[in-house]
Amino acid sequence: MAEPIYFYFDFSSPYGYLTSQRIEAVAADLGRELVWKPMMLGATFKATGAAPLTEVPMKGDYSRHDMARSARQHDIPYVVPEKFPFASISACRAVYWAQDAHPDKATALIHALMQAAWQRGEDISGAPAVVAIAAGIGLDADEVEAALKDQAVKDKLRQEIDASIAGKVFGSPFMRVDGEDFWGNDRLDTMAEWVRRGGW
Amino acid sequence: MAEPIYFYFDFSSPYGYLTSQRIEAVAADLGRELVWKPMMLGATFKATGAAPLTEVPMKGDYSRHDMARSARQHDIPYVVPEKFPFASISACRAVYWAQDAHPDKATALIHALMQAAWQRGEDISGAPAVVAIAAGIGLDADEVEAALKDQAVKDKLRQEIDASIAGKVFGSPFMRVDGEDFWGNDRLDTMAEWVRRGGW
Numbered sequence: 001m002a003e004p005i006y007f008y009f010d011f012s013s014p015y016g017y018l019t020s021q022r023i024e025a026v027a028a029d030l031g032r033e034l035v036w037k038p039m040m041l042g043a044t045f046k047a048t049g050a051a052p053l054t055e056v057p058m059k060g061d062y063s064r065h066d067m068a069r070s071a072r073q074h075d076i077p078y079v080v081p082e083k084f085p086f087a088s089i090s091a092c093r094a095v096y097w098a099q100d101a102h103p104d105k106a107t108a109l110i111h112a113l114m115q116a117a118w119q120r121g122e123d124i125s126g127a128p129a130v131v132a133i134a135a136g137i138g139l140d141a142d143e144v145e146a147a148l149k150d151q152a153v154k155d156k157l158r159q160e161i162d163a164s165i166a167g168k169v170f171g172s173p174f175m176r177v178d179g180e181d182f183w184g185n186d187r188l189d190t191m192a193e194w195v196r197r198g199g200w
Numbered sequence: 201m202a203e204p205i206y207f208y209f210d211f212s213s214p215y216g217y218l219t220s221q222r223i224e225a226v227a228a229d230l231g232r233e234l235v236w237k238p239m240m241l242g243a244t245f246k247a248t249g250a251a252p253l254t255e256v257p258m259k260g261d262y263s264r265h266d267m268a269r270s271a272r273q274h275d276i277p278y279v280v281p282e283k284f285p286f287a288s289i290s291a292c293r294a295v296y297w298a299q300d301a302h303p304d305k306a307t308a309l310i311h312a313l314m315q316a317a318w319q320r321g322e323d324i325s326g327a328p329a330v331v332a333i334a335a336g337i338g339l340d341a342d343e344v345e346a347a348l349k350d351q352a353v354k355d356k357l358r359q360e361i362d363a364s365i366a367g368k369v370f371g372s373p374f375m376r377v378d379g380e381d382f383w384g385n386d387r388l389d390t391m392a393e394w395v396r397r398g399g400w
Contacts, residue, residue, distance in 0.1 A: 048258050058247070066383075073393075
């Protein structure tokens with residue numbers, strides 16, 4: 001059985017959002033399972049000493065322009081949330097909980113969260129927002145609310161974040177397949193070519 | 201008359217080298233003039249607070265791997281010079297002098313310098329190495345040696361570097377065409393598509 005594609009992303013990462021809009025079709029085309037791995041760049045940046053792209057002089061202006069341009073290139077709706085960058089801890093917890101408790105709804109939850117932030121510009125940083133979005137795709141609001149406070153769910157996210165850092169995932173989006181890493185929305189096609197050619 | 205493509209690069213930048221091996225064909229295909237603009241990332245990094253990619257934790261290992269992988273993807277010979285990153289001030293001065301004094305040899309000089317560093321792994325940081333490489337493509341060694349010490353040539357490079365920073369060129373490779381900026385070797389094809397489609 002071919003290895004899955006592991007897709008690491010931060011909900012607060014514009015390029016992570018852009019990749020999330022195209023990677024399912026790419027994975028399906030390649031005949032690979034897709035494993036969604038939300039993470040938090042803040043924790044990663046502590047490990048690497050990096051700063052958020054949009055806060056770097058010059059590079060910030062360029063990247064804001066390039067994010068919108070990259071969206072238009074692939075006809076992807078794109079709105080920058082008023083609150084950006086934003087904390088994605090509740091969104092991450094909800095996803096890891098759903099992947100375990102309601103695996104059939106986990107990917108729909110990711111898309112609903114991404115669409116709220118990057119297509120409608122909503123603030124999804126708070127637990128109530130995440131609960132409402134989860135309820136919108138048919139999850140039980142009370143169950144989600146309880147899950148977000150559950151220590152086991154908190155621990156699960158912490159483990160996932162620690163594992164991503166230990167595994168040298170340093171950015172978003174970040175794709176790993178067949179032991180090969182690809183960083184950046186502009187490497188999605190390169191990743192696909194790599195899998196198709198079996199490397200080079 | 202269509203605007204040229206301005207191509208900014210540091211001789212010490214692996215991705216700059218990779219782009220230099222493909223951008224002439226891309227520009228020719230687009231029917232655009234290509235203007236080669238060597239610069240020095242060290243000066244740029246002072247302005248942005250950025251660090252050399254290969255010195256960032258995690259990102260360093262990834263980028264070293266990715267540089268070689270990007271070269272193989274396009275069948276470009278690629279050797280990391282023993283001395284890397286290296287000072288490119290003499291190489292830059294020689295190129296700006298040649299663009300003025302011997303424009304017919306300036307691009308050949310760029311390629312000869314790039315090949316020495318990135319295909320044979322030579323140390324091109326010193327003035328004598330640059331003089332020898334320039335002589336190898338038919339420039340007069342004494343004339344090059346004198347040019348590298350010429351205050352007017354030094355001033356020219358300083359002006360070019362200052363202009364690139366003032367113009368918000370923050371990385372290598374960096375391409376500007378029709379007022380649109382593209383940063384990174386993996387954006388060469390995006391730049392070409394942008395010109396072909398007249399933007400999007």
